[in-house]
Structure formats: structure tokens, C-alpha cells
Amino acid sequence: MTPQKAQTTQTPAKASKPAASWLVFATAIGFLGGMLVMAALVTIFPSGVAAVAEPLIQAAPRKVEVKPTRKEEPPPVAPPPPAVVAPPATAFGVEVEMLRRRALTLPVQGIEREDLRDTFNEMRGSSRRHEALDVLAPRNTPVLAVEDGTIAKLFLSDAGGVTIYQFDPSETFCYYYAHLERYADGLKDGATIKRGQVIGYVGTTGNAPRDTPHLHFSIFKMAEDKRWWQGTAIDPYSVLR
């Protein structure tokens, strides 16, 4: 009897086990079903959820992000480094500005400012800096006085060939034109000249390559004694460009 009793007592226990399992199973189904219904509702009516979510997610970052993109638009392109170590450019900043205000005439007929190339710091030989502006042009292209002044000296030299030294009206600066094919007719030492006047013609005299006619043009600030052959070079490109 005892084992039977035990069996009978076990029977309700055995019967209650599947009942509990069913309960768990039903709860799970119910839960999953609920989730599915919720998911379906969200899919069908998303606006209700979105309306709450959107301002929270988008409002703040959108405004912050737009502003910097507009401010930063084109990042400035860094200029290429100069080929040769730069001269003390600020040393003659005042003189360059003074000359720029005069809006000098370009010294070669038919040349535009965009055609000019800065050759001031190029090396000529191993130790000498060019300190001038070379303007390429066909042989016999008229060379023009950059501003009013006087002919300080018509000079023939080994390096420069047929050259002109011109003083500006205040006799502060001297303009130097070299490698000329020839002078303009009638040009003499001490002559008063006008801006834009033809004073010579492009050539290859002096040490210029025979196949590269060009004007070698320089500007220098004279010392107190105003000697036409002495002074400190100023970059003509900075003045004329």
C-alpha cells in the first residue's frame, strides 16, 4: 500500500507539473503575442512614436552641425614655399607701397601684369642674386619709361649691354633697363622723359642669351649722394604686379 499511496500522492504532483508548464507556455505566448501586436501597431502608426523621438534626436545636433560647415567653406590654399630663401621683404615695404601708389607703366609694350613672373630671388651664378625682373618679349619690342623722370645715364656694360639709368622725379629711385637692342632715336643723358615714352627696344646685348630677347628691369633706392650706379634693390615684381 505504501508504494501505492506514494503513487497516489505522486499522481496529483505529476498532474500539476504539466499544468504549470502550460501556464508558463501560455504566459510566454501571451507575452510574445503582445509584443507582436505592439510591433504591428508601431509599424502601422509610426508617426506617434516618431513625433516624440524626432525632436529629441534631431533638433539639437542639426543646428550645431550646419554652422561650422558654412564658416569653414573653402580652406585657404597654402602658397608654395619660395625656391630661394626670401630676402628681408619687409625692409622695403614702405618703398614698395610708395611705388605701387604711382601705378608705374609696364616697361615693355604689349605686356600684361599677368604675364610677369617674379625672378628677383633667382640665382645668377653661384653667389649672385638676380635682384631684377626679366620680361620676355620679341626682339625690337618698344621699351617704355615706367614714369616721368630724367635720363641719368646711357651706359654700355659687359653684363647689361646697352642700358639706361633713369631717375624718378624725386630722385629717390633709379630705374635700370638692360640688354636693349638699341636706344630710341635722339635719347640723350640728362633728357627729361615722360611716362610711357619709348626709350629703347628689347634685345640681347650684354650677357643675355642670343635666342632669349628680354628686358632686364630693376629698381633701386639711391643713397643720399644719389649716384646712378649705386643703391639697394627693390623687387620690381612687388611694385608692378
Ligand SMILES: [Zn+2]
Ligand atoms: Zn635679368
